[in-house]
Structure formats: C-alpha cells, structure tokens
Amino acid sequence: MRICLTIYTTEMIHRSMTKLFIGIDLGSTTVKAVVLNGQVLASAIRPTGANPRKAGEAVLEQILEKSAGPIDKIVATGYGRVSFSADEIVSEITAHAKGSNLLFPDARTVIDIGGQDSKITRIDDHGRVLDFAMNDRCAAGTGRFIENTAKALEVSLEEFSSKSLASQTPARINSMCTVFAESEVISQIAQGTSIEDVSAGVHASVARRIKAMVERIGVEDQVVFTGGAAKNPAMRKALEETLRVKLTLPKEPQLVGALGAAAIGRDGY
C-alpha cells in the first residue's frame, strides 16, 4: 500500500487559528485528507479500494496522529462524499476551485483530471466557481482511460507515460469510448505501431477530449492542473500542446480537493 505524507510549509497560508479543519476527498481511485488551521498541518493519501467509507476513516486516523487538536469541522468531497459522515459535504469541483485559489491566488482556470471524471472550471479571485464543464457518464477523457490502456498493454502507468514522451509520431486514437479505444489500441499494436506512439496517441486523445470541454467554457490564465493525472508528465505535455497554454502544477496535485474542502470548512465558499 502506497502512503504518501506531505507537510506543507507554513508560509503557504497565513492565518492563525487553533482549531482544526479537515478536508477529506474520497475519490474513485484514492482517498486524500488535509488538516488545516492557519496552515496545512498534515496530509495523507491512500487507495480507495472497495469501501470508500473505511478508506476515509483510515486516512483520517492517519492524519490525526500527526496533528492533535480539537476538530472544528470535517468537510468531505469527491465521489464517495455521501458515504462518509462529515459535518458538511461539498462537490469536488467547488473544492478544487477553492484549493487552487489557496495555492495560486491568480488561478482563473482549473483542469482536474481524476480517476473517473474530468472537469474544467473557471474561477474568480476568491476561488468561487464561475462556470464549469464535466465529462458525461463515460470514462473517455479521464485518468481511468489512460490506466486501462496501460493495463491492457501490460505496462505500469509510469512506464506508459515515459514511453509517450519518447514518441516522435503519435498514433491517432479515434475511438472516444474507453472500451472501444482499448481494442483499437490493441489492433494498432498488432499492426506494428510502437507502444511509444500508441501511448502518445492515448494521451493526445484524452487531451482532445479535455479541449472540447475547455472550448465550451473558455480558458483564462493562470491554468492550474489538478487531480491524479497531473502527476503524469506525458499528460501534462499533451495538454499543454493541445490547449496551447502553460499549466501551473501544485506540488501535490491530488491533494487540492481535500485542501479546498478543509478551507471551505474554515472560510465558507
């Protein structure tokens, strides 16, 4: 089990408060938690598994070991937010908007590619949502799409990403459906396309899907890239090339939602 612990630096957020505000982001792939008072005290990430509530409780326990104090409020976000008994729930779009604003006050657009949803959000100088677009029920254009293809080709996600960066002539993946795209990818490999070019094609196809959403609501600098897929260098490259924008990356892109949820608990929307 992969457990990652990050302590944020104190200069990030200047506020002095004694009570603790906790944000928990129960995503489809990972569960994330952040403890906040004036600053971020602790954070943790762990896989969701089959039971988001249990994973949420475990991650909560984990961060509380690192930060003792009276808990003022727990705010849950993410796909499994209703399964967890929190004081307040907030949607992950609102949470990512708030979190991005805390980290980058000049952020005006947030691109969040998660395990099963992708969202583009326009925000104001307070981190409030002005407009947003989200993929519909299918998994095309999400992190799950890249993961599934890597799995089908029997390579790790990290390897799949680095192979993509080595491609000179990205393959064209036309299918928008994850299931069909998988067979399209396999038949391309069978026809002799290199795994590098297929990988670059898969990343480009996700980027094109994101571009369609971006075009619906517009994009304004600074553009923050959050969610698990932001950790994938090939995805970053494909997005920057397709959207022709410079992406701003949080140090821990997966924690932005949990950070935002904690901040909403502390400051309101």
Next chain:
Amino acid sequence: MTETKKIRTDVDNETFWREVGLDVERHDDLIKGLPPVFESVFLTQKNRPEKISYFDSFIQDLHGKRPKEVYDRKNNGDKVIGAFCAFFPEEFVHATGAVPLVLCGGAEFPIADAEKILPRNTCPLIKSSFGFKISNLCPYFQSADLLVGETTCGGKKKMYELLGEYVPTHTLHLPHKKDEALSRNLWFEEVKKFKGKVEELTGRKVTDEKLLAAIDLANRKRLALARVYNTRKADPVPISGKDVLLVMQLALFDDAERFVKKTNELAEELEARVDRGEGVAAKGAPRVLISGTPMTIPNWKLHDTIEKSGAVVVTEESCTGTRYFTDLVDTSDASSSDDLIRAMAEKYLHINCACFTPNNERPVDVVRLAGEYKADGVVYYVLQFCHEFNTEFAKVERALRAVGIPVIKIETDYSDSDRGQLKTRIETFVEMLKASKASKAASVSKEAGIKASATGS
C-alpha cells in the same frame, strides 16, 4: 362524483389487472419498485402542504383506483383515448364524454422490452411508452380504444407507426413552422379531422355547446395549475418543486373536473402560506428554473437531486410545466363551429416546443419566467437523444447569459447509471449559486453601509 360511485371497490387490484390483460407477474416487479422511490423522494420532505395528500394517495395507488375508474367508464360505453404529448386536443374527448389520458412512459423498467424492436439510441420516453404497451405493463394503456400520436419528432413519428400494430393509433400532423398561413391551415384541418375521428369512435357528436363546456373545463384545469405556479414566485416558496411536478404529472391522468377541484384546494392553501410567509425551503435558498423536455411518472430524478442539494425548483418550462397551461383557448371572438376549432388550433400551435423551426418565442419565454419566478439559475434538461431540445440549448443559453443568469445543461435518461456525476454537477451548480448570492448580498450590504455612513455624516 358519479363516476367514483361506480368503482367496484370490492374488486382487488390483481383481479382487475388480470381482467385488463396485464402481465401480472412482471407488473408486480415494476410496481413494487414505486413505493420506496416515492417515499425517499417525496415523504422525506418536511413541512409539505396538507392538500398534497390527495396527490400522494393517487400515486400510491397509481395502477389501482384510477385505472379501475377508467375501465369502468369504458365498460359503461365511454371510449378511452390516450395520447403522448401536450399537443393532444383533449377538448374533443371531454366533449364526447370519452376519457382522455396521457400515457408517456417515465420508467426505466419497460425500456429493455422496447429495445427488442426500437433502436437503443433513441429517447427514453419513446422507448418507455412503447415498452409499456408491448409488454402489457400499464393498466391505463390496456383500456385505450385509440392512441393519439403527433409528428413532433422523427423518433416518435416512427414509433407510432409500430404502436399502431398493437392499438389503433391516429397521428396528428403537426407542421414544422408555427407562424405561417400554410401551417395554420394545415393544423386547423388536422385538429378538425381529429374531431371527426373522435366523433366516429365514440358515436357521439361534438356539438358547439358541448365543445364550449369542454373548452371551459380544460381552461379551468390550466388556470388551476397556473394558480399553483403563481404561488411559487414567493420567497420562501410555499411548495417544493417535486410536489408541483407530481401535481403536473397527474394532470394528465386524473379525472379533469376532480383534478381542478383538488388543485384549486391546494392553491388556496399555498396562497395562505404565502400570506403567512411560510415556506418549504429557507428564505433565500437558491431558486432554480428547469427548462426542457417533459418528465413523466416516475421520473423525479432531476428535481430530487436539485432539491436534495439545498436549492428549490421554482418553475418548469416544460410540457409537464408551463408549456402545458400557459395559454388558454380563447373563444371570445368565435361565431361558428369552425371558429371554436380554430381557437383550439391556435392555442396548441403556440406551445413553444423545440420541434418547431424557428422557435424564437421559447428563449424569450425562459428569460421571462426566470425573471418572474426570481430564478437564480437555470437547469436545462434534455432527455438523451432528444435532438430538438438538445440543439435548441444554444439559443436558450445565449438568451440567459445575455441577462446574466447562469445555466447548466443536463442530458440524461431514466437509468441510475449517472447518478454520481449528475449529483456532482448539480451540487456544484447549487454551490455556485449560493456563493454568488452570498457575494451579491455582501456587496449590497457594503453599499448600504457606505450609503448609510455617507448620509449619516
């Protein structure tokens, strides 16, 4: 009510269902799904108006009492005429003492049956309606002597042809354009032809006197609904959107005269609530207007998601909403039988359905309604594969953005497979409306503060 007295209360539902040829075993599976959904959607609400109980009990015995009543009338010689759309000129049906019903399917259950014949990628309302008939799952459908379709879209048009293989089906030819002489005349002739069809089926004449009484009845139904809607302009709103949707849905099932009475009783209670400043949601809760495709029983998914996210639905620009009752049939200038029919035809041709081209009145109307009902945002609802309403979004969105009203488009079907994503999008939208209301309130009080200090000095 004379019809009510004739109901054979001694006959239990199952005997009745077998008598009308329902597939009772499968129907059991269908109907047992309703109570838990109804409970979680409606009965968990707080502070509902008392007079909603009539509509609650109607839906709790949806396939019992009312279809029995309809069946008894059929056995007493009255014909039953079913339709699927707001363009159905129900006045002729009332005028001949026949029973009008609107039979649109709003349930997921029969869709798999329909997909044996219809393509999968067509609208869920079309599939559900068709599935209910071919699988013998709807007691209302079973009583119908005639079904009335209309050419509002390609999917429906072709479905009615197939439906005609099961029950006699008459399809009204609705023109594509509403404001041309040619269209008006065509539609007038279609409506008139339908009158002949009803007379032929029932063996009863639609006299001017009977038609005037029927027009009056249908108008009173529209006015009663408008009266309920009018109370939703208040803040706090005296009734939830879900409860109004339920009333709207039953307008298409219930006996018209009784429905008018019950709806007016509800309106009276709501008016008193407004006077007392009593509401179902907190004053200042985000107010949402829903615009788009109709929602028929038991399609409560969108209202439920919105209202469980802390907003309240204040109106529906829909055929199960304002498009059903906004215009009345105006007979004040009528001096002949044809004039009466022309007045009816005119009313129906002014329904702002996205099937018309152009349909420029609709974006204007959505903006008007958003203003009148003080909506903070609009949820544009599209049943999957409804190309007409889906495409028309671009125009409605532009009109709303021009006046600064946020709008989100939701395209969905009857299944639960997108519940999570739907929830995320709706909750975000509601949070967005809350944040914008809060920031507006803050800037207003700040301005008021500046003004106060300026005048104070």
